[in-house]
Amino acid sequence: MFSLSLIVLLCASCLAKSLEVKYSFSKAVGGGSGTSFSTEGPGGIRAVRVWEISSAYITGIQLKNSSHWSPLVGKKVGTALEINLFDGETISQISGKYHTNYIYQVIFVTSRGRLLVAGQPTQSSFNFYPHHPKAELKMLSGRFNGHGITSLAAHWAAAYSKK
Incomplete structure (x- = not known):
């Protein structure tokens, strides 16, 4: 029994060593006042929910892992918009608009080219994307205050087989 356990452990460690994870980070945009947050969770992202105040800014965000x-993150104020991902679909890009006080717009782009667009197209533009092919969004971080999201950053990762 001990021999079988040892063989299983050795095989598992060989498989684990054959994967390499590549990470990248999209630097935060926005003023950065308020309470810090991160949306980390187990597994891949399966859905995104965003609250917006029409003609204003993003008030809240949630990710489903x-x-x-x-x-x-933030508040449930205004209209809630949501996108549910299909099997094998990932978030591959985030774009939007920001200023020193709030995130005014977010656009989540999936690996299938689908979009979730929330907020207003006003102020300065940002574009977050991974540095490695086939990487996907794993986590959002940033800051929020009593009214909305004040800064936003994206964290990406992909697992590759070592050769």
């Missing part, structure tokens, strides 16, 4: 929603 596996089968659970992350805690709400």
Whole structure:
């Protein structure tokens, strides 16, 4: 029994060493006042929910990892918009608009070319994307205050087989 356990452990460690994870980070945009947040969770992102005040800014964001929603970042004020990802679909880009006080618009782009557009196209532009092919969004971070999201950053990762 001990021999079988040792063989299984050795095989598992060989498989684990054959994968290399590539990470990248899209630097935060926005003023950065308020409470810091991160939306990390187990598994891949399965859905995104964003609250917006029409003709204003983004008030709240939630990500669904596996089968659970992350805690709400910001507030449930205004209209809630949501995109549910298909099997194998990932978030491959985030664009939008920001100023020194709030994130005014976010556009989540999926690996299938689908979009979730929330907020207003006003102020300065940003574009977040991974530095490695086939990487996907794993986490958002930033800051929020009592009214909305004040800064936003994206964290990306991809697993590759070592050769």
